[in-house]
Amino acid sequence: MNVKIGILSMAHMHAYSYAAAIRAIEGAELVGIADHDAERARAAAQQFGTKAFDSYEALLSADIDAVVIGSENVRHRSLCEMAASARKHVLCEKPLATTVEDGEAMIAACHASGVQLMTAFPCRFSPAMARLKACVDSGQAGAVLAIRGTNRGRCPFGWFVDKSLSGGGAVIDHTVHVTDLMRWLLQDEVSSVYAEVSNRMFGKEFDDIGFLSMRFRKGVFATLDSSWSRPKSFPTWGDVTLAVVCERGTLYLDMFSQNLVLYSDKMGGVSWHMWGSNIDELMLRSFVAAVRDETPVPVTGEDGLRAAEVALAAYRSASEGTVVTLR
Amino acid sequence: MERGAGMKVAMIGAGGMARTHAQCYQRMPDVSVAAVFDSSAEAADKLARDVGATAYSDAGAMLDQTEPDVVDVCVPTPWHAEYVCMAAEARPKGIVVEKPMGRTVADCARMMEACRRAGVPLFPAHVLRFFPEYALARTQVLSGAVGTVACVRTRRGGPFPRAWNNWYGRMELSGGVILDLIIHDFDWLRWTFGEVERVFAYGLAAGQGASAEVTKDYALVTLRFASGVIGHVEGTWADPGGFKVAIEIAGQEGLLEYNFNQPTSPAYIAALEGPAGSGPGVAVPENPTAESPYYLELAHFVSCLRTGAQPSITPEDGKEAVRIALAAIDSAATGRPVQLR
Numbered sequence: 001m002n003v004k005i006g007i008l009s010m011a012h013m014h015a016y017s018y019a020a021a022i023r024a025i026e027g028a029e030l031v032g033i034a035d036h037d038a039e040r041a042r043a044a045a046q047q048f049g050t051k052a053f054d055s056y057e058a059l060l061s062a063d064i065d066a067v068v069i070g071s072e073n074v075r076h077r078s079l080c081e082m083a084a085s086a087r088k089h090v091l092c093e094k095p096l097a098t099t100v101e102d103g104e105a106m107i108a109a110c111h112a113s114g115v116q117l118m119t120a121f122p123c124r125f126s127p128a129m130a131r132l133k134a135c136v137d138s139g140q141a142g143a144v145l146a147i148r149g150t151n152r153g154r155c156p157f158g159w160f161v162d163k164s165l166s167g168g169g170a171v172i173d174h175t176v177h178v179t180d181l182m183r184w185l186l187q188d189e190v191s192s193v194y195a196e197v198s199n200r201m202f203g204k205e206f207d208d209i210g211f212l213s214m215r216f217r218k219g220v221f222a223t224l225d226s227s228w229s230r231p232k233s234f235p236t237w238g239d240v241t242l243a244v245v246c247e248r249g250t251l252y253l254d255m256f257s258q259n260l261v262l263y264s265d266k267m268g269g270v271s272w273h274m275w276g277s278n279i280d281e282l283m284l285r286s287f288v289a290a291v292r293d294e295t296p297v298p299v300t301g302e303d304g305l306r307a308a309e310v311a312l313a314a315y316r317s318a319s320e321g322t323v324v325t326l327r
Numbered sequence: 328m329e330r331g332a333g334m335k336v337a338m339i340g341a342g343g344m345a346r347t348h349a350q351c352y353q354r355m356p357d358v359s360v361a362a363v364f365d366s367s368a369e370a371a372d373k374l375a376r377d378v379g380a381t382a383y384s385d386a387g388a389m390l391d392q393t394e395p396d397v398v399d400v401c402v403p404t405p406w407h408a409e410y411v412c413m414a415a416e417a418r419p420k421g422i423v424v425e426k427p428m429g430r431t432v433a434d435c436a437r438m439m440e441a442c443r444r445a446g447v448p449l450f451p452a453h454v455l456r457f458f459p460e461y462a463l464a465r466t467q468v469l470s471g472a473v474g475t476v477a478c479v480r481t482r483r484g485g486p487f488p489r490a491w492n493n494w495y496g497r498m499e500l501s502g503g504v505i506l507d508l509i510i511h512d513f514d515w516l517r518w519t520f521g522e523v524e525r526v527f528a529y530g531l532a533a534g535q536g537a538s539a540e541v542t543k544d545y546a547l548v549t550l551r552f553a554s555g556v557i558g559h560v561e562g563t564w565a566d567p568g569g570f571k572v573a574i575e576i577a578g579q580e581g582l583l584e585y586n587f588n589q590p591t592s593p594a595y596i597a598a599l600e601g602p603a604g605s606g607p608g609v610a611v612p613e614n615p616t617a618e619s620p621y622y623l624e625l626a627h628f629v630s631c632l633r634t635g636a637q638p639s640i641t642p643e644d645g646k647e648a649v650r651i652a653l654a655a656i657d658s659a660a661t662g663r664p665v666q667l668r
Contacts, residue, residue: 221529229577
């Protein structure tokens with residue numbers, strides 16, 4: 001039997017990739033799309049050969065098993081609570097929430113309704129990351145001592161730079177992916193955060209540069225560059241990289257480096273075209289499998305909240321100029 | 328001796344960097360290495376023989392008997408101050424001191440005072456400024472190639488350096504990867520982006536306190552410049568995969584990078600089989616340039632001594648780079664940000 005999925009809002013560009021992934025997965029069905037922007041729902045439904053629903057309520061009343069939430073960050077909570085009330089499993093775009101309170105409410109709502117909540121961290125499904133984690137888990141490299149991470153990108157603008165919809169700028173947008181990878185790799189939680197944050201790239205109200213320093217409970221230290229520091233002329237959207245320093249050497253990951261390089265007179269420059277595996281699709285496959293088999297989702301709401309807490313702590317550190325301790 | 332006539336160099340120290348410097352002097356017109364001192368007579372003899380100089384096991388005797396024009400101090404960091412001050416007494420035309428200039432800021436101040444009193448120019452050997460890729464990166468930044476700079480990242484390092492008495496691994500001697508290695512980046516960053524306001528750092532060795540002795544080190548240092556630029560410096564002595572460096576500067580109008588996502592290959596790679604029976608070979612990438620940065624650096628100083636021009640690196644620069652590195656070590660030890668100004 002097909003796992004039937006609806007998408008609640010296409011505000012986030014990742015929702016388009018998730019819609020395409022659902023369509024590509026045998027055993028999954030994209031039942032429909034709803035959006036507070038009705039025209040956006042209609043256009044997306046047409047693009048993906050599915051139905052546009054007039055309201056979130058209408059889609060949630062339809063015959064679906066699960067939803068993907070692709071709204072602006074601040075709307076995650078209300079959409080998640082609606083989905084939970086309708087007893088639909090939830091895959092929520094990152095960051096899970098823009099406040100700890102919202103994140104906790106989402107987790108509680110899903111728990112109370114007996115539905116699963118998964119945070120959309122596709123980087124966990126990268127085959128290169130799996131290779132790195134297997135090397136660490138095997139003990140071959142010795143204990144992890146330190147990690148240097150980056151997740152830079154071009155500024156997405158739109159609602160991403162409107163704090164009332166996004167909850168922040170580059171730091172909340174780009175901290176969570178790699179923080180999640182570090183937590184997952186180390187099986188440990190961040191215990192303190194220091195951050196240097198600025199708006200020097202665009203000089204606007206939103207933060208565009210974020211350099212985080214993190215200490216994990218078992219002692220590993222890490223830094224993470226979460227800046228929107230890639231120019232428009234950069235050959236791709238950005239990067240996810242890790243240097244994992246271990247007792248017996250260093251492991252390097254450059255997650256989106258599997259590219260062809262195109263020098264095009266027609267397009268006026270250099271661009272990279274990725275041939276690596278589609279991690280969005282790999283993530284959706286695991287969500288679909290968990291819903292179908294009634295097994296636990298591999299990335300939870302708690303995982304999403306722990307990563308969001310680090311981003312929120314970074315903002316506090318930057319405004320107070322101190323190291324912020326997490327719980 | 329007339330200006331422009333042959334210059335005699337006396338080397339204090341006969342280790343790896345002393346050899347590099349000595350070989351540069353040997354190739355300069357009208358410059359020769361006259362004497363080599365090292366506390367190890369064997370090391371002094373070997374380098375002296377190779378460059379045709381006289382070996383000494385007493386630095387004072389060397390300075391008295393050689394009357395050098397240039398004294399070049401390439402001993403482990405904690406002994407820089409002692410030998411620079413001793414050399415200043417001999418009133419050479421100039422003194423070169425290997426980076427880091429000193430183990431403490433007080434050491435740096437002591438050397439500066441001794442050289443000021445003796446009227447001897449002191450040149451901290453921050454050779455990175457003479458690496459063409461770093462010099463060009465700075466020129467590009469200052470000419471506005473990326474617009475107003477928002478952030479900068481650098482990386483430097485490779486395998487752990489094995490040397491005399493594991494002195495690199497002993498915090499009290501070398502200051503670890505932060506003071507010994509990424510001071511290169513601190514100096515280049517300060518030269519390019521101005522003064523540093525505060526520092527936050529983690530370091531494997533620095534985090535273990537002043538008496539730590541390690542066989543690997545790794546540090547991640549975040550810098551806030553007075554201009555508002557945010558910087559990040561990664562230093563490693565924990566990568567057996569070979570020495571690597573990288574620079575990346577992001578500004579409002581572009582991104583300048585070297586080695587991160589590098590679109591070009593090294594200029595020369597020898598991929599050769601090993602000697603018979605030694606197993607598989609290795610590929611050794613190189614980026615040959617017409618003159619080595621070490622030669623350019625020392626030739627610049629020698630030329631300044633001949634013309635009386637001001638060297639491009641001042642003792643103050645050497646001291647400030649040490650101050651940034653020590654602030655990073657302090658931050659790594661205390662877990663708190665350290666204000667520099």
